[in-house]
Amino acid sequence: MSRKRISTRLSAVDAGRSLLEQQRLAMIGCLTAGLGHDIRNAVMPALLRADAMSASPDLSASARQDLDGIRVSILSLQHLATGLRLLSQDGSGEASGTHLATWWRDAGPLISASLGAGTQLDVHIPDALPLTKVPPNLIAQVTLAITMNARIWMQGASVPNVTIRAHALPKCAYLTVQYSGQPTEFKRWSPDTSLELPGDTPVENLSGLGLERLREFLAEYDGDLQLNEMAATSGSFTIKLPLQENADGDSASGQLVRLELSDPRQLAVARLILAQRGLVEWREQDADGRDPELMVCDRPNLAIARAATNGERLSAGRVIVLGEPETAEERENVTWVSPSRLGTLADALP
Amino acid sequence: MEVHPDASSVSGALEETFTVMCIDDNEMLIDALERRLELEPGFAGLYRAEEFAAAADRAVTVQPDVVLLDIDLPDGVDALMLLRALVRDTPTSRVIMFTGYPESELVTESMGLGAWGFVSKGVSADRLIGAIHRVRAGEAVIELDD
Numbered sequence: 001m002s003r004k005r006i007s008t009r010l011s012a013v014d015a016g017r018s019l020l021e022q023q024r025l026a027m028i029g030c031l032t033a034g035l036g037h038d039i040r041n042a043v044m045p046a047l048l049r050a051d052a053m054s055a056s057p058d059l060s061a062s063a064r065q066d067l068d069g070i071r072v073s074i075l076s077l078q079h080l081a082t083g084l085r086l087l088s089q090d091g092s093g094e095a096s097g098t099h100l101a102t103w104w105r106d107a108g109p110l111i112s113a114s115l116g117a118g119t120q121l122d123v124h125i126p127d128a129l130p131l132t133k134v135p136p137n138l139i140a141q142v143t144l145a146i147t148m149n150a151r152i153w154m155q156g157a158s159v160p161n162v163t164i165r166a167h168a169l170p171k172c173a174y175l176t177v178q179y180s181g182q183p184t185e186f187k188r189w190s191p192d193t194s195l196e197l198p199g200d201t202p203v204e205n206l207s208g209l210g211l212e213r214l215r216e217f218l219a220e221y222d223g224d225l226q227l228n229e230m231a232a233t234s235g236s237f238t239i240k241l242p243l244q245e246n247a248d249g250d251s252a253s254g255q256l257v258r259l260e261l262s263d264p265r266q267l268a269v270a271r272l273i274l275a276q277r278g279l280v281e282w283r284e285q286d287a288d289g290r291d292p293e294l295m296v297c298d299r300p301n302l303a304i305a306r307a308a309t310n311g312e313r314l315s316a317g318r319v320i321v322l323g324e325p326e327t328a329e330e331r332e333n334v335t336w337v338s339p340s341r342l343g344t345l346a347d348a349l350p
Numbered sequence: 351m352e353v354h355p356d357a358s359s360v361s362g363a364l365e366e367t368f369t370v371m372c373i374d375d376n377e378m379l380i381d382a383l384e385r386r387l388e389l390e391p392g393f394a395g396l397y398r399a400e401e402f403a404a405a406a407d408r409a410v411t412v413q414p415d416v417v418l419l420d421i422d423l424p425d426g427v428d429a430l431m432l433l434r435a436l437v438r439d440t441p442t443s444r445v446i447m448f449t450g451y452p453e454s455e456l457v458t459e460s461m462g463l464g465a466w467g468f469v470s471k472g473v474s475a476d477r478l479i480g481a482i483h484r485v486r487a488g489e490a491v492i493e494l495d496d
Contacts, residue, residue, distance in 0.1 A: 048383055273454075
């Protein structure tokens, strides 16, 4: 057989192996989603039963203690299911911004599990960070790829340690994953191959986790993945996560929004959307003299918005009304959102 | 969207008896929910949907105060169609959507269609029971993951 034919055959074998690997990963992803769902369906009855049992006056102190322990175990399973669900989401995820502390609450159990029990994990993610526009499932996938790589890299280390930190600057949040240890025997680690696709490099080289592809997905949100350093006993990656912006290119986080909605359902949905956008509901008693930057109201409360605009407590054009305009005049300086399409309220907000 | 009159308070609502209908294919969950609700003052019974496609008709017959409606129903039953029928045919019953996969779009869509609540199966039992009481009291409730 000629050298060329041998080379062609080997390439075909490699391509087949790579395809098989991709298929395996896709199946795992699909099963993960179902598993997360099934865990939830099993966990909720267990929690309800545990609640019912703990209400019994006949329960001894030791049995109550056991029950509390069982409840903690069930809840940890619940959190794991949340992480699996997050990871199994496909595509770009939801359009709403990602709150990194909430993201960690959901993804943390999976990321911790990816490192194994022997690794010291320190996490510093402040609650007050502004929202990033990168969806949580993508942040989880990138972080997991790094920590899974770290786990392999730190095999044999006497003091494996991983630190995850987040901070924000005016336009971007940054999530840094740093790992260090004192391996007894270093394995070869190449920063270049760490970014290759799965299956492209042997696992012994601690690479092929597809970080380059993930970097491309991050770039769709103007994000990036950088390898900061790779020394003999430590490594560090930084994930750049641009902040969610309004139409003017500014971060909308923290803007005060007054809600005047009579229907409790509309109010609940509006509050949810505000929270997802990093906006804050304006309440006169808590506002410290600050006026709201925006008002969302329904038709019965439109007069309140008009009065606020006339009194210059609210800029013109900063009113969103849930309802249907009846005259052309009503459209002036006001954005109308149909109550039957509540979800579009998110599009009307900064 | 029709606005129901608000109850004066949660405690006011708790003084009355109430019934719950659970439309879910998870028998284990329904049994546990019934057991847990039996501890609640005023709980007068839990109804099940034997046939999901006929669940709205069953609700018309039993007139539950609160309906827990799973979004992921078997046999091709569309839970949002069922929600529409419940809102139209039993306007005094307040529907809480119940799901293992809470998505914001689903929250806004179902609340826009007239659901009074949206509860994830990823919350604690306390929050689920609390959501039932709050909805009874006229509050709209969105409980996503813990």
